[in-house]
Amino acid sequence: MSKQALPVVDIDAVACCPPMSVRPMEPDQAAVVAPMFKALGDPIRLRLMSMIASVPEICVCDLTPAFDLSGPTISHHLKVLREAGLVDSERRGTWVWYRVRPDVFRQLGALLQIPAHDS
Template sequence: MSKQAERADPGCCAPLAVRPMAVEQAAEVAPMFKALGDPVRLRLMSMIASVPEMCVCDLTPAFELSGPTISHHLRVLREAGLVDSERRGTWVWYRVRPAAFRQLGALLALPASVPAGT
């Protein structure tokens, strides 16, 4: 498990709209946002998050990319602490790390006191 995944604590982070981030906090969550900044990885994340777990054998055919390229993108998501994986026989199964998503969600939450804007 990555150091990033070990530190993911949903209660650690005030929303961005409440106060500026500390340097350490920004360094901790930036890899997660960077991993999600790629369209392929964002789509992979969406597919994995939509079910309790998903086999790589079901992810690969959904893209016009090679198996090694999909594996690379999944490794980036895993190293960023967004997904866990488990090998079962010849296949690897992926599932979302809920704590990491709660952490990102908490950062993006707007308090009720922030006026709605355009």
């Protein structure tokens, strides 16, 4: 596994892109969106994302037991999701709480939309 860090994504830049089915992405647009998809490309992070997205917010203390991984490994995966701009986090005492960024997911969803064509 690569030790390369993902850059923190500028969330406002995601809205730059029309659906891929409308127009091919420019290189700079693809560079903005790719880290988000890269973050979701790992099965652990995808599962973490589904757990976070399924509730308004969730404590890391509820995420860690769902995996046969160490706490630091889970924290690393959560950091990747956070740096990709997919989740927000807030420390409350000794625990960190995570919530999905719905605006980002709506924008990613819009990017992947394919219009229905009447035949």
